[in-house]
Amino acid sequence: MTQGQVAERMGSSTPSVARLKSGGGRARHSPSIATLRRYAEAVGCRLEIRLVPNA
DSSP, X not given: OOHHHHHHHHTSOHHHHHXXXXXXXXXXXXXXXXXXXXXXXXXTOOOOOOOOOOO
16 A cells, blocks of 8 residues: 555654655654554554553
8 A cells, every 4th residue: 555545544644654654754753542543444454552561
């Protein structure tokens, strides 16, 4: 799937998807959980966030 297709499914722009995949823009902004959830849904996945105790 192209970044353009992912962006369309997310209701976003291709450059924003490219920034998300590359790890941020000039300001190294961390994406929100909502954005990560929309990305996951666009690519046919679900988002899981876990806290795992240190062994």
